[in-house]
Amino acid sequence: MRWWFPVAVGGSPFHTWDDDDLLVVYQKSSGDTHLLESLAGVLLELVESAPCTAEQLCLKLDDIFEDEDKTRALEVIEATLLQLRGVGLVYSTPN
Numbered sequence: 001m002r003w004w005f006p007v008a009v010g011g012s013p014f015h016t017w018d019d020d021d022l023l024v025v026y027q028k029s030s031g032d033t034h035l036l037e038s039l040a041g042v043l044l045e046l047v048e049s050a051p052c053t054a055e056q057l058c059l060k061l062d063d064i065f066e067d068e069d070k071t072r073a074l075e076v077i078e079a080t081l082l083q084l085r086g087v088g089l090v091y092s093t094p095n
Contacts, residue, residue: 001053001055001095002053002054002092002093002094002095003051003052003053003092003093004011004047004051004052004053004054004057004081004090004091004092005047005051005090005091005092005093006044006047006048006051006089006090007027007029007049007060007088007089007090007091008027008028008089011050012025012026012027012028012044012089013025013026013028014026014041014044014050016038016041019022021037021038022035022036022037022038022041023035023036023037023038023041024036025041025044025089027087027089029088029090030088032087032088034086034087039076039077039080040066040080040083040084042061042064043057043077043080043084044084044089044090046060046061047081047084047090053076054074054077054078057077057081058073058074058077059069061073061077072088
């Protein structure tokens with residue numbers, strides 16, 4: 001089981017717009033600004049509040065994925081976490 005952690009302790013500043021499913025996140029350590037989908041922002045906030053596994057995130061986001069089966073929801077969450085890791089916003093423990 002892989003645990004996910006934020007790279008930036010204390011959170012990454014972000015901005016959302018009411019009429020959009022996108023947000024921007026400023027990464028203090030690199031000076032980069034990232035354009036993310038709303039799910040990525042939700043996952044980043046949850047990981048910043050407490051390190052967790054993809055399975056725990058899936059349980060916390062049950063209301064978002066209520067119409068999808070849990071296997072598909074977990075796949076989407078894991079893929080999004082890998083994207084966040086790819087841009088350096090989160091890191092994980094080895095399996």
